[in-house]
Amino acid sequence: MKNGYSNDKEKKKKESIFDLSKYIDKTIRVKFQGGREASGVLKGFDPLLNLVLDGTIEYMRDPDDQLKLTEDTRQLGLVVCRGTSVVLICPQDGMEAIPNPFIQQQDG
Amino acid sequence: MTFQQIDLVFIFAELVDKCIGSRIHIVMKTDKEIVGTLLGFDDFVNMVLEDVTEFEITPEGRRITKLDQILLNGNNITMLIPGGEGPEV
Numbered sequence: 697m698k699n700g701y702s703n704d705k706e707k708k709k710k711e712s713i714f715d716l717s718k719y720i721d722k723t724i725r726v727k728f729q730g731g732r733e734a735s736g737v738l739k740g741f742d743p744l745l746n747l748v749l750d751g752t753i754e755y756m757r758d759p760d761d762q763l764k765l766t767e768d769t770r771q772l773g774l775v776v777c778r779g780t781s782v783v784l785i786c787p788q789d790g791m792e793a794i795p796n797p798f799i800q801q802q803d804g
Numbered sequence: 805m806t807f808q809q810i811d812l813v814f815i816f817a818e819l820v821d822k823c824i825g826s827r828i829h830i831v832m833k834t835d836k837e838i839v840g841t842l843l844g845f846d847d848f849v850n851m852v853l854e855d856v857t858e859f860e861i862t863p864e865g866r867r868i869t870k871l872d873q874i875l876l877n878g879n880n881i882t883m884l885i886p887g888g889e890g891p892e893v
Contacts, residue, residue, distance in 0.1 A: 728882050730833035740819075748819060754831075754883075756861070770891070776819055776884040778849060781833050 716741045716785070724749075725791065726777060727784040731757045735788050736775065745779030820845055820884060828853070829888025832880045835861040839890040840874070849878035859891055 716738065725735040726747065736749030752772040823842045830838040830851065840853030856870045 728833065730882065732831070732833070732882055734883070752883075772883070772885050772888070774886065776886075778878075778881050778883070780879075781882045 712743055719785075719787065723788040725784075725786050725788050726782055728777070729781045729783055733757075734772070734775070734777070736772075739774075742779070745782050747777040747779070747782065747785075749775050749777060819886065820849075823884075823886045827887055827889065829885040829890050830876065830881055831883040831885065833882050834880065837861065837890055838876060839888065843873065845878075849881055849884075851876045851878065851881070857890065861891060 719738045720740075722738060723735060724738050725733065726749070727733050733755040734749065734752050735755075736752035738747060739750050740748040750773070752775040754770050754772055756769075820842075824844060826842065827839065828842045828851075830840075830853075832838070837859040838853065838856060839859070840856035843852040843854055845851045852873055852875055854871075854873050856874050858867045858870065860867050
């Protein structure tokens with residue numbers, strides 16, 4: 697039994713379900729636990745999803761801000777992002793803000 | 805794993821390693837930021853820093869300036885900015 701288990705472990709290498717190498721040198725947006733958002737050019741990454749971003753802009757959320765990103769942005773330059781707190785990665789081009797589609801009109 | 809991927813695997817540790825001895829600005833998941841001189845780190849990215857200044861972003865002010873050394877728990881670290889001086893206040 698034990699031999700079977702260790703064989704299994706050897707075959708189970710750490711494979712990413714998603715290949716970030718296609719985003720290298722492209723601008724991506726990253727969202728973190730805690731509500732922070734940042735965008736920058738992806739320079740490197742590792743299987744643990746730690747990222748290296750260049751020319752990073754950070755967007756902060758305020759209580760009144762909600763999703764108005766222009767409020768508090770700052771330039772951070774070269775930044776290392778911890779994979780443990782990354783929740784979302786998407787290309788900067790592939791997204792845009794839209795009006796809330798879930799608001800329903802209340803009839804009197 | 806392609807050859808290129810193997811190179812990239814080490815880029816994180818390399819970059820942080822280059823920072824050892826210089827100023828680094830650490831942004832937490834919360835509104836707290838830490839600026840200090842990096843002395844070292846471990847596999848979990850717990851960090852040992854020196855000459856540390858702690859910033860709270862929301863109340864708009866500098867909080868505590870600590871000397872000696874601190875051990876910063878890597879659990880809540882979101883971003884590491886080498887050579888960063890912290891938020892402008």
